[in-house]
Amino acid sequence: MSFPALGTPAPDFTLQDQHGQAVSLSQFRGRQVLLYFYPKAMTPGCTVQACGLRDVKAELDARDTVVLAVSPDPVKSLKKFAERDGLNFTLLSDVDHAVAEQYGVWGLKKFMGREFMGILRTSFLIDRDGRVAQVMDKVTTKTHHEDVLALLDGAGKAGG
Numbered sequence: 001m002s003f004p005a006l007g008t009p010a011p012d013f014t015l016q017d018q019h020g021q022a023v024s025l026s027q028f029r030g031r032q033v034l035l036y037f038y039p040k041a042m043t044p045g046c047t048v049q050a051c052g053l054r055d056v057k058a059e060l061d062a063r064d065t066v067v068l069a070v071s072p073d074p075v076k077s078l079k080k081f082a083e084r085d086g087l088n089f090t091l092l093s094d095v096d097h098a099v100a101e102q103y104g105v106w107g108l109k110k111f112m113g114r115e116f117m118g119i120l121r122t123s124f125l126i127d128r129d130g131r132v133a134q135v136m137d138k139v140t141t142k143t144h145h146e147d148v149l150a151l152l153d154g155a156g157k158a159g160g
Contacts, residue, residue, distance in 0.1 A: 003104040003122070003135050010035070010126045011102040015070065015092040018078035023090055025068070029130050032065040034148055036123040036139075037105045041073040041081035041091070045121075045141040050087055052145035057088050063152045070094050072119060125151060 004010060010033075014024040025033065034053075038046045053060070053067055060067060067089035071078070078091040092099075097119070100106040105122045108115055123144070125134035134151055136144075 003124075003137070004102075004132045006132055006135065008132055009130055010124065010132050011099075012130075013099045013102065015094055015099060016075050017093075018075060018082045018087075018091040020075050023068070023092060025126070026130065028066050028068075028126075030128050032063065032128060032133075032152070033126040034060070034065055034067045034123060035070065035103075035126055036067070036121075036144075037070045037100055037103065037119050038121055039071065039109075039119040041071055041077045042084065046071070047081075047085060049121075049139070049141040049144045050081070051085055052142070053089060053148070054085065054087050056145045056149060059149055060152075063149075065148075065152060066090075068092055070099060072097050072100070123148065 010025060012024060012026045014022050017023045038049060040046055069089060070092045072094055074095055075093045078093055082091055094100055097106045100119055105120045106117060107120050109118045121139045123136040123139055124132055127133040
């Protein structure tokens with residue numbers, strides 16, 4: 001599996017958000033989208049990453065960038081995560097990991113000596129025309145929000 005190529009149309013999808021509403025990537029055409037995949041709601045790294053983005057919402061808004069966060073969690077868990085941490089962006093439920101697979105971010109992980117399939121923490125910057133502009137496949141949860149802002153301002157470097 002590999003990521004969608006830079007400059008190609010980002011695969012469209014429709015998933016349920018933390019309120020059970022259907023959200024499609026294509027409805028954000030005309031705006032930049034930070035599409036980020038994370039392994040599990042309410043876990044330490046994912047919480048740090050989400051709260052960082054929550055705290056720079058004004059800066060993201062100023063750059064006309066909407067955040068869509070995708071995980072394999074059910075809607076109920078996403079709602080609890082959003083409420084617990086005051087998250088101010090859209091969380092999407094990809095329980096069958098079909099969207100993660102489309103984006104090449106569902107793969108073999110190793111943790112504490114175990115191997116299992118899961119989300120490979122990855123972010124995609126999608127331009128106003130719906131094309132993949134950047135892939136960040138070396139995500140540091142603590143600095144993710146700063147790295148995204150730097151990328152949006154043209155100063156950052158993305159892996160992939």
